[in-house]
Amino acid sequence: MNMTGAELIMRLLERQGITTIAGIPGGANLPMYDAFHTSSIQHILVRHEQAAGFMAQGMARTTGLPAVCFATSGPGATNILTAIADAKLDSVPVICITGQVPTGLIGSDAFQEIDTYGLTVPITKHNYLVRTVEELLTVIPDAFRIAMSGRPGPVVIDVPKDVQSARIEFDAYPEPGAPDAPPRFSHDDIFRAAGLINASEKPVIYAGAGIIGSNAAPALHALAEKASIPVACTLLGLGSMPDSHPLYLGMLGMHGSRGTNMIMEECDLVIALGVRFDDRATGKAAEFCPKAHIIHIDIDRSELGKIKLPMLGIEADVRLAIEALLPEVGADKRSDWTARTTELREAHPMAMPGADDLLTPYGIIRQTAAMLDDDAIISTDVGQHQMWTAQAYPFTYPRQWLTSGGLGTMGFGLPTAIGAAVAFPERTSVCFSGDGSILMNIQELATAVEINANVKIVLLNNGHLGLVRQQQELFYGARYMASRFEARPDFATIARGFGMAACDLANEANPAEALAAALRQPGPCFINVPIAEEDCVFPMVPPGAANHTMIGGETHATA
């Protein structure tokens, strides 16, 4: 076979099953763009490279498979960094292929030259600067293998323009990259874990993104049900247990319900499954579950003991570990513990003031959920609306919920929702956003219109950087600084300017009817929802404090 490096890249991506790539062309990746003409891969032109990275995340987070984005050298590469870093912190398999100036110009400060390799070392699982066209035969499959193996993560491949244009002759394509076998774990450890669980009177499962990444939700349900163990989820673990499940405690941590955090305080055993003891979940780590032993199962060995020393740490694919654990764990009704957890949950439930009023945070989220089919995909930006959605949306299955957890990137929501809509065009992709976040990637309204993505943006508009305003109110003596927007864009008009259908529930005689109609109509739609600026997300654990020091969220409270 004889072809250019750029053509080889496209063939190898096709062989990995890639059907869609988001990106922006520029000087240094034009050979790759030329190769789209002879490829089955569809290209989606975004309006800012960061959105290409987030669209790839939307595809990868919903399918569980690696997705690809393209950017050119220099500013193209620097623009996409945030989305790559976001994928690293949330363990999302994204392959980013950047153009680079020709090999001979590297190091000369050439036009649009930047050290993409150096910039991406700390924010990728691995990265490459391809020096010869022959290397592509190993680098591309390897990148997919690395992105998918163990704990997933992003891989950046920087390809100089002359490598893209160079011709290569080779006999056979390499095998597509496939994930490495999961780590082997000892059955002695499984027996020990089962012994600890069987001896525990008050166990709790603390479940995270690893459950979703390893498709362990059914195994998790079986374990919880057999041994009557309640399950609390991290922000990224939401969806691993259906909201309606009697053993489901909802989210724990900074904005978890009071009852859930109290149950964590009382438990005598934490079974930590696919989690990393993030500070937003644990609060002050030294005081997290003070009465409990910890069993920690994760596929990333470096997470075991990183924050909390477990009594037993098992490096394993969490689905395989739970499946091995199941026959060893005794069926147990745990009547006393079940009664106690029920009591705590009933006394301190997740308070959702205003849930009956559409023009409140909980109201718009709950009523939007009620109007949507179960297969709707929900993404958010970052801020109050994100936490309200995490608290209030009744998620039912894994990969339904897309949010920026580790990096907390405002601007994540819209392009990620478009990516989800591309991956699942028959489903409705809903992005809850805020008036701060949406402006950080609002140019992608053009992309959504151009490809007629079935994306509904529900904008919770309070004219503020709400979570900043909230922290200034609670922890900085209500000395507000730079958290209020004096200029209040008319978002419905802006959306219409992009050619998108839009409605503003502030101006609707029947807001519920307008919302239902907007969600029902095919194609993209923008829904502006005015909410009160003083609403706070409660309960809230102050940053750095222990989870038992929750502020607000009592059921008798009105705010």
Add this chain to the structure above:
Amino acid sequence: MQQRDPHEEMNPNEADHDEATCEGGCCSKGAAYDPPAPKAPAGTVVPTVVLRLSVRNHPGVMSHVCGMFARRAFNLEGILVLPVMDGTTSTMLLLVHDDRRLDQLERQLSKLEDVLEIHREATGHRAFAAVAEFIG
């Protein structure tokens, strides 16, 4: 990143470490070394241990190893690197603190794709002592 002279030891923790003149990998683009961890109080001797790494030999591998130390705030007292045999791999000796974070440090190092093998080197201090004759 320049391939550094493998016969030279570098100590990025030195107070007078100068990025402008440093020829070691630690100050190359993308891997500026700014250890946030406090130094041990003067007079205390921190026990050290030497880790022997087998790594892929390419221009970016020093960025990966040094960068990991910087961003996870691990102490790195010294590095020795030499290519092995046909030059496809290198051996790296890392002089690091033998404290409670050593286990975590080894786990993070072993996650780097370019790090092929890692183990503690009982006789490694001799290598650093020998090199010390040529530097400083």
